[in-house]
Amino acid sequence: MDPEQTTPTTETPDATPPTPPAQPETPAEPETDWKAEAEKWKGLARKHEERRQVDGWLSPDDARKLSEERDQLRTATADTDALKLDAAQNLAVAKLEGRLARAGLSEADIEALAGAVDPTRLLADGAPSAEAITKVATALTRTAGVSTPDPDQGAGRNSGPTSPAFNDLIRAARGVA
Template identity: 40%
Template sequence: MSNDPNPTPDPTPDPDPAQDPAPAAEDPTDWKAEARKWEGLAKKHKSAAERLQELEDKDKTEAQRLTEDRDSHKTRADQAEGELMRLRVGLAKGLTEAQARRLVGSTKEELEADADDLLATFGGKSDDKPAPSRRPTEHLRGGGDPEEDPEVDLRKIADQIPRR
């Protein structure tokens, strides 16, 4: 950068924001063809990746393979136990299965606290009233057959009204 006290202005003027910019040139790339090309390469190299994994596994000792198997099974067991604990706490608190799956915590106490917070925030099932259904119930009263045209005796109706 020069220390010129009178720098010369940039010869290219700034674009005027009021003017529309020139339309961009259309992208000539055929994206479907590109996707097919990369998908084909992935399929081609998948067998090579599997072969590499086999070679790496061959060099491992039996103890290493057993350790890896044990670790993967332990991880799956921990995940299943966590899911079971969430479902049990949710069931005990009256949550639905979908709500119970969203509980957060690693201990039973943390899950129970989260379930209580969920119930306090969104409300839960109350023992004294039924759970709301998705469809409103209709409170209809019987009327009669609209095809029938009963004769109405207004004097009988008036006699049924209690007087003070």
């Protein structure tokens, strides 16, 4: 037997070895001047940055319109704040006048004294302050020479007859001493 005939072959006569895929030829790129390219982009970045700073990414018309709207809102807010402050001052003065009336001052004296007080002294955080109003009212009544009436009529708070405690009332209702 012929040794060539006895060994099986895996190759078929039709099979050809695979060829590697063809790589497209890249044309040679011209040499890039990187320094010039960097300078170009830096210049563009500076230009855009300056433009952004000037108009805040807005066109000049839009920037002008927004500026006008902002000014109108500031004016409206300032007007509203002024009205709120004025209302709080008027309320504080009214409370002061009420305290002075309870102290026994005449209406003419109340108007004169309340008119001499700076209403901002009667406010705390933009609202009438009970503590400040009491302090000013006490000082004004002393200055006017009027003593503040005592609702207890000098008896003191605990010197009157004491009312029975709730437990004593329950015991009395059940007949337990």
